[in-house]
Amino acid sequence: MKNYSVRMIREHMEDIPQFPIPKGFVMRNYRPDEGAIWTRIQRAAEPYFDVDDQLFAREFKRDFGALEDRSFYLTTDAGEEIGTITAWWQPDLDGEDWGQIHWVAIHPDYQGRGLAKPMMSVAMAYLKRFHERSFLGTSSGRIPAIKVYLDFGFYPDLERENSQQAWAEVASVLQHPVLRACGF
């Protein structure tokens, strides 16, 4: 399977699924200068490329201060950070303001326990306060991520390059009503 870049979009912010944070875990906001924690989690979770020490700054340098409101860590009760999600935004995406789900990751030791959806509920609730629509970038090989995003009402942006091939690949391993509705 190729790992095509894909974009997913959600044209409104209504009906956001609510998944509570499970017992034993806590969501907290990012605090100043906690980029190294973000890098540790992304590095452990990322299956397709090496996460270098500068990635965090490249991704968020536009507004580090906004991270204290928009970025979240999922921690264990003991305070160990094991997940990260950022409710980012693009103020001018082809002339429109879009909320953006950015860099979702759960440490491999904690994957497969349904922890991504509770993180999404928190980040989407934040985006709903400030944005009328949202989008995200991901890639066709990231099946658990795509399953979560489809369940959260994001759908394939079929205007992107290679989208037919990309989404046909996803649909070959993931059956989902949204994909069927899109013809896959």
Ligand SMILES: CC(C)(COP(=O)(O)OP(=O)(O)OC[C@H]1O[C@@H](n2cnc3c(N)ncnc32)[C@H](O)[C@@H]1OP(=O)(O)O)[C@@H](O)C(=O)NCCC(=O)NCCS
């Ligand atoms: C994306 C990520 C945060 C998801 O967390 P996770 O703990 O792996 O996700 P879950 O195990 O809760 O799985 C999410 C959903 O995908 C489903 N799923 C997982 N693997 C699947 C597969 N191979 N085929 C079909 N469905 C699958 C799960 O059943 C679950 O759906 P459900 O809630 O209806 O049961 C995590 O996989 C991760 O950190 N990946 C690496 C980084 C990454 O790719 N991030 C996304 C960047 S856009």
